[in-house]
Amino acid sequence: YITDLLPHLAAAENAKPVGTAFSAEKLNILVGSRPLPEEDKDAVKANVLAYLREKYGMTEADFQSAELCIVPAGRARDVGFDRSMICGYGHDDRCCAYPSLTAMLDADESVHTTMCILADKEEIGSEGVSGMQCSLIVDLLAEFAHALGGNAAAVRAASKCLSSDVAATYDPNFDDVYEKRNAALINCGVAMCKFTGARGKSGTSDASAELVGWVRRCLNGAGVVWQTCELGKIDVGGGGTIAKFMANHNIDTIDLGVPVLSMHAPYEVIAKTDLYEAYRAFVAFYHFA
Incomplete structure (x- = not known):
């Protein structure tokens, strides 16, 4: 739980623009309040650590290498x-990731x-070894092509990719x-987005x-029910997906996903x-690709 300031004492906060009203340094998480009996120093912290040690076998030192995700509990x-x-929380992009995987498992040969590639870090630019900007997909395709006596560049050129990311619902x-x-x-089917980007098509992959x-x-x-869409008005804002990173490898790519209300x-x-x-x-797609 992250606490918030009560409106009765928020005169200064209410005067701030929305962009500066929420300080990242104040997004501290409540993890406990009870002190450990007979503990003189940092008794609440000691009680939390005791719980983590008993429940998960974690010690304080493990936080140095732990990767924790704090998410809404509802x-x-x-x-x-x-x-x-x-x-629910995280429809972007769990509502596309899960059916992408189950569809591959259920599809005819x-x-x-x-x-099916489930990548990380999309919201911060798909960076790092778990993001789509890494060379994993290219390396995998090269290994497959080499094992079968093929050419990796030809494999990429002959491939098709769906970037299964959500669309903004009216x-x-x-x-x-x-x-x-x-x-x-909403209720008009899966949404195909030929291009995203900002100010038109800046920073996007434009499908052919x-x-x-x-x-x-x-x-x-x-017999799929589907629709086409754009992100919003051209001059209002913009955004992107991993489509451009796949397209940069000469893989034909288009965005296709679930329309979402209240994105993010x-x-x-x-x-x-x-x-x-x-x-x-x-x-x-898996059947006909």
Whole structure:
């Protein structure tokens, strides 16, 4: 739990712009309050460490090499009188990652090699050895090509990739930031985004017309409900996905994912039908790729 300032004492905070109102240095987490009996120094800390040691076998020194993720503790739940939506933390991008994997496991055998890559660090630029900017995928394809007597560059050029990332869903509460004629709508299926970026197409991967046509045939052939979309109005902001990093390796790539409301909020909302259509789209892709 991260504490917040009560509004009765927040006159100075309320005067700050939104961008400076939340200090990262104040996002400290409550992990305990009870002191360890008969402990004179740092008694609360000692009690927390005692719990971690008993429960997980951790010591204080283990924090030097531990990688901990603090996430909202609430469970996912239905939203709406009709229970047509799901509220939960981290739909971006778990609601695309999970069906990407399950679709590959459930899909009929393809005549081509299929892969599902679950990468990390996308929100900070896909950096590091676990992000999509590392050379892992290129190295793997090179190993496969070498083992089969093929050419790695030719394998990449003949490959197709879905960047399964979420799309911004049109929200009538914030009508002025969306281009209505090109926005993803909830309950209208999985969303295909030809390009993202900022100020038009800055910092994006723009899928070719040939790839878009191929994906259209793939989805239509499988009876998948799908839609096209953009991120929002051109001059309002922007964003990107890992698509450009795959495309930089000469792999045809396009974004296809679940439309999300309240993206990046502690709890995000998706439609159950859109999630299911994403799964069906990924099954079709693995089968026809």
